[in-house]
Amino acid sequence: MMIRLVCAASTLGLLTRETKAQGQQLWLDYQVDYPFANQYLFEVTTSYQTNAWSSNDWRNYSITPTFEWQRFEFLDFLFNVPIAYTVQTEDFNSFELDPSVGVRYHITQNKRITSRLIFKLEERVFRDIEQDEWETSNRMRLKGEILISLNGPNLFQDNLWWTILDYEEFFVTDQQVDERFANRRRGRLGLGYRLDYRNRFELIYTLQSSRDEIGGDYSRLDNVLQLRYKMFLNPSKPKVPSSTDN
Structure with missing residues (x-):
């Protein structure tokens, strides 16, 4: 318990260090999954x-189609294409397309504590709508996450509660795009509930630190409240754990 508290305090200090501006955000997600x-x-x-x-x-406003393939028992391959439209200010709107490929490495799975590492390579295609200008940039993302079942032996039980704890770093590998945060780090703490195989719910608090310049300080801190409803359409249970990643 002491080690967990120290890790949580260290993560909080890393996120809040040298921040100057703060914001509060609300995220609402609807997610549909079809395992086969x-x-x-x-x-x-x-x-x-x-x-x-x-x-x-x-x-x-965004929509993200994702495809996952479990090639090995301990490794998943990930492919997704987030598509987003953002109202930045009253006179500045943007469109962004972020295709990415990645892998998820399972450290522990099918147990009370599930832990894994996720690595992604992401290309950001960004358009300033008012100026009709396009920019591209490449970014790496590294994430470690832990899911803990609170009232069951694993995450595949009905009427199940679980906790969510993860930390993610974003690294721009070539150039930043204008008017967008170059690098970012994000810590999350949440609670999930599985009513049955079809219906699952998550409430997540995210502490997100960002910087405007690749070599600059982390100058912005956002507190994010995220509500997510997940629906599984395939009535048969999948063989492997499903992803809780955004």
Whole structure:
């Protein structure tokens, strides 16, 4: 327990260090999953994000189709294409397409504590709608996550509660795109509930630190409240754990 508290305190300090501006955001997600053939998963996530309790009219609308393939028992291959439209300010709107490929390495699975590492290579295609200008940039993302079943032996029980703890770093590998955060780090703590195989719910708090310049300080800190509803369409149970990644 002491080690977990120290790790949590260290992560909080890393995220809040040298931050100057703060914001509060609300994210609402609806996610549909279709597992098939005991090794594939097709998923579509729609999301609405906004600056809650703020006069800043920033808001984001996105849809993310995802395909997962469990090639090995301990390794999944990930392919997704987030598509987003963002109202940045009153006179600045943007469109972004972020195709990515990645892998998920399972450290522990099918147990009370599930732990894994996720690595992604992401290309960002960004358009300033008012100026009709396109920019591209490449980014790496590294994430470690832990899921803990609270009232069952694993994550595959009905009427199940679980906790979510993860940390992610974003690394721009070539150049940043204009008016977008170059690098970002994100820590999440949440609670999930599985009513049955078809219906699952998550409430997640995210502490997100960002910087405007690749070599600059982390100058912005966002507190994010995220609500997610997940629906599984295939009535047969999948062989492997499904992803809880956004």
